[in-house]
Amino acid sequence: MLTSPTILDAADPLARFQADFVRSDPDLIYLDGNSLGRLPRATADRVATAITEEWGRGLIRSWSHWIDLAREIGDRIGAGVVSARPGEVLVGDSTTVNLYKLAAAALDARPDRRVIVLDDDNFPTDLYVLQGLAAARNLELRVLHTDIDAGIDVDALRAALDDDVALLCLSHVAYRSGALADMSTITEAAHAVGALVLWDLSHAAGSVPVPLTESGADLAVGCTYKYLNGGPGAPAFLYVRRELQATLRQPIWGWFGQQDQFAMGSTYQPVAGIERFAVGTPPVLGLYAVEEGIRPVVEAGIDAIRAKGVALTSYAVDLSDAWLTPLGFRLASPRDAARRGGHVSLYHPDGWRICQALIARDVVPDYRTPDRLRLGFSPLTTSFEDVWTGLSRLRDLVAAEEHLTFDATPGRVT
Amino acid sequence: MLTSPTILDAADPLARFQADFVRSDPDLIYLDGNSLGRLPRATADRVATAITEEWGRGLIRSWSHWIDLAREIGDRIGAGVVSARPGEVLVGDSTTVNLYKLAAAALDARPDRRVIVLDDDNFPTDLYVLQGLAAARNLELRVLHTDIDAGIDVDALRAALDDDVALLCLSHVAYRSGALADMSTITEAAHAVGALVLWDLSHAAGSVPVPLTESGADLAVGCTYKYLNGGPGAPAFLYVRRELQATLRQPIWGWFGQQDQFAMGSTYQPVAGIERFAVGTPPVLGLYAVEEGIRPVVEAGIDAIRAKGVALTSYAVDLSDAWLTPLGFRLASPRDAARRGGHVSLYHPDGWRICQALIARDVVPDYRTPDRLRLGFSPLTTSFEDVWTGLSRLRDLVAAEEHLTFDATPGRVT
Numbered sequence: 104m105l106t107s108p109t110i111l112d113a114a115d116p117l118a119r120f121q122a123d124f125v126r127s128d129p130d131l132i133y134l135d136g137n138s139l140g141r142l143p144r145a146t147a148d149r150v151a152t153a154i155t156e157e158w159g160r161g162l163i164r165s166w167s168h169w170i171d172l173a174r175e176i177g178d179r180i181g182a183g184v185v186s187a188r189p190g191e192v193l194v195g196d197s198t199t200v201n202l203y204k205l206a207a208a209a210l211d212a213r214p215d216r217r218v219i220v221l222d223d224d225n226f227p228t229d230l231y232v233l234q235g236l237a238a239a240r241n242l243e244l245r246v247l248h249t250d251i252d253a254g255i256d257v258d259a260l261r262a263a264l265d266d267d268v269a270l271l272c273l274s275h276v277a278y279r280s281g282a283l284a285d286m287s288t289i290t291e292a293a294h295a296v297g298a299l300v301l302w303d304l305s306h307a308a309g310s311v312p313v314p315l316t317e318s319g320a321d322l323a324v325g326c327t328y329k330y331l332n333g334g335p336g337a338p339a340f341l342y343v344r345r346e347l348q349a350t351l352r353q354p355i356w357g358w359f360g361q362q363d364q365f366a367m368g369s370t371y372q373p374v375a376g377i378e379r380f381a382v383g384t385p386p387v388l389g390l391y392a393v394e395e396g397i398r399p400v401v402e403a404g405i406d407a408i409r410a411k412g413v414a415l416t417s418y419a420v421d422l423s424d425a426w427l428t429p430l431g432f433r434l435a436s437p438r439d440a441a442r443r444g445g446h447v448s449l450y451h452p453d454g455w456r457i458c459q460a461l462i463a464r465d466v467v468p469d470y471r472t473p474d475r476l477r478l479g480f481s482p483l484t485t486s487f488e489d490v491w492t493g494l495s496r497l498r499d500l501v502a503a504e505e506h507l508t509f510d511a512t513p514g515r516v517t
Numbered sequence: 518m519l520t521s522p523t524i525l526d527a528a529d530p531l532a533r534f535q536a537d538f539v540r541s542d543p544d545l546i547y548l549d550g551n552s553l554g555r556l557p558r559a560t561a562d563r564v565a566t567a568i569t570e571e572w573g574r575g576l577i578r579s580w581s582h583w584i585d586l587a588r589e590i591g592d593r594i595g596a597g598v599v600s601a602r603p604g605e606v607l608v609g610d611s612t613t614v615n616l617y618k619l620a621a622a623a624l625d626a627r628p629d630r631r632v633i634v635l636d637d638d639n640f641p642t643d644l645y646v647l648q649g650l651a652a653a654r655n656l657e658l659r660v661l662h663t664d665i666d667a668g669i670d671v672d673a674l675r676a677a678l679d680d681d682v683a684l685l686c687l688s689h690v691a692y693r694s695g696a697l698a699d700m701s702t703i704t705e706a707a708h709a710v711g712a713l714v715l716w717d718l719s720h721a722a723g724s725v726p727v728p729l730t731e732s733g734a735d736l737a738v739g740c741t742y743k744y745l746n747g748g749p750g751a752p753a754f755l756y757v758r759r760e761l762q763a764t765l766r767q768p769i770w771g772w773f774g775q776q777d778q779f780a781m782g783s784t785y786q787p788v789a790g791i792e793r794f795a796v797g798t799p800p801v802l803g804l805y806a807v808e809e810g811i812r813p814v815v816e817a818g819i820d821a822i823r824a825k826g827v828a829l830t831s832y833a834v835d836l837s838d839a840w841l842t843p844l845g846f847r848l849a850s851p852r853d854a855a856r857r858g859g860h861v862s863l864y865h866p867d868g869w870r871i872c873q874a875l876i877a878r879d880v881v882p883d884y885r886t887p888d889r890l891r892l893g894f895s896p897l898t899t900s901f902e903d904v905w906t907g908l909s910r911l912r913d914l915v916a917a918e919e920h921l922t923f924d925a926t927p928g929r930v931t
Binding site: 125133135139141142150151154157159160163164169197198199203223227231232234328334338339356357361366369371384386387389390462467469471513 | 539552553555556561564565568569572573574576579580583611612617640644645646649740742748749750752768769774780782796797799800801802803806876883885886
């Protein structure tokens, strides 16, 4: 017996946050908040004020407002989104650039070790960055095979770790399956062999608790345009454990990491704190959008967000079992809610065409190869009604074979 | 006999462009458009539309608008701001990150050479990036001494070039003096020994013609928040000569440089074109601000901008000679207009206090160590009246010794 979404929405303690976000088209069911979060209502005004007042009126004098933004917003992420202490998180650059900086810094800190351990289910840009670093430094990439529906096999991972491993780099939440890695257990296993650990939090931050402090994680990077609602291409963040900061040096030496920056000294001498991982001029407009994007996340609290995320994904799994399995779908995510993050994937051999047909029915999912519909449930903006309506439209279109009229060749993700 | 600014403004063919920019405070004389360009009137609406319509309403579906923006805006810079061919310019990342990518790519392309040539008057972040690359690769940094008021000594530079030089990296316009380097002569000298050349265009782009194509320059990076009016921390651009693109590979392997990106292949295989120098998700809001920032530059035309830049700086030099030299100032820029870009610096032993006093008089200059007031004249937004008024306030405050009441210890640039 499936619960009515009306009942679930009525009991949802986070329901009020939906009003904090723009919903231009009430008929559109948006199940891709894990790819691009919805627009917070406050963002347009905040960015407009920054443009008109701070830039337009204040001009260069507004640098007094801007100079510390990257660290201040980082601290808010550390306090309310992930678990980190003040001075451990910095916003700026892209996730990929941050991953490069921190991975390179970690490898420099373990110069006698020759191995990077990763898994083949990590996000492609992570794979590429590590391939580039391994090629440049002639290191071994030890690639663990991960079941793309089930997530990391911790026993196999342990077996891949030895005292030649400099760096372990994994995603906290897998980008396809949503599988949630056990950050504490895995970090401990890496530390047992003396390796550093770099976590990609892109699909985790704002969706699940991220125990950076508690797990002893060394390094992390994350995206702000997914569950953190920072907007398209919003600046990413990085985390470096306080105790490691002075011992690590990232490879892109830039003036925003320099001591007494505006003395314009001729020799690079990085500051002691988290800003040594900064590079160039911070993207001010993007930073303000991030500030507004994280505000409702911090206000709601990550534990409440996680609870709703579990409820949303569990509801989707129940509906899928009832409605979609008979139509040839298979759950491509962990069935145990404790082992998955805020999204679930559904495998169907005709996934690409179904994705296109679903968009034509005003439901926006994401598509991930091979043949997976990825359904992202952003707890602050997705209602149980959205889940019900989205999956019922999916059921109806496949039952009616509407997808057979669409091109079967996978193209650009829309 | 000093010409009246009224006469000069009346004859200024670019005067109409001042109306395209916000001037909130008519009494403020802004002589720092070379540090942060004024706000174009169109920018706030363009960014607001991107936020509200493309992000808010279109959500993830708007990637069809966003996916090629970095190259499209790059092409506009190549067509109307610097001299480059389609597919040679890309917008994204910070100037410093771009400098790192291109310098590393150049060094990889000359693996048997051990020397990077630079000059000690290059912008600090350039020095730092090259120091970092030299340290990581155990290369020699051959640092040419440049007179900070006069610019690069081409004969001394030639003497520093030999067949062990992999890369020459210089600024087209010096950040303090405004000295304009001879891009063609210097590029030719570097090519004669088989070195690659990387130009920092940050203080040149939008102010002087940048003959990348004509000079045969290999690589360049530039800033968009100065004369290109892109706003605080706006994404930078990079240039890679078409013939070199396929042979160069930058070190930060990311998914926005990957062939068939959304196939999410497991092995990095960069695209053939300029986007192989892309890394992560492009900063969409920042890109739109850049698009609006360059629009009036392209419309005015760089030759007209250059002509007015020469007129503005020459006028400032004339006023300074008449009014400021008797008060202890000295021109810290080339006196020959053909040898300087869009800004001039004035040395005074009490420069820092004078800078503070000038700001208190509603004139915003920039301060650069040691003891230099840097006066940036952005041809699209600065009138001859601005130059006259700004320098007369400077004259009056020094004559009245108002600056003696300010703190003499240089601090943060305001």
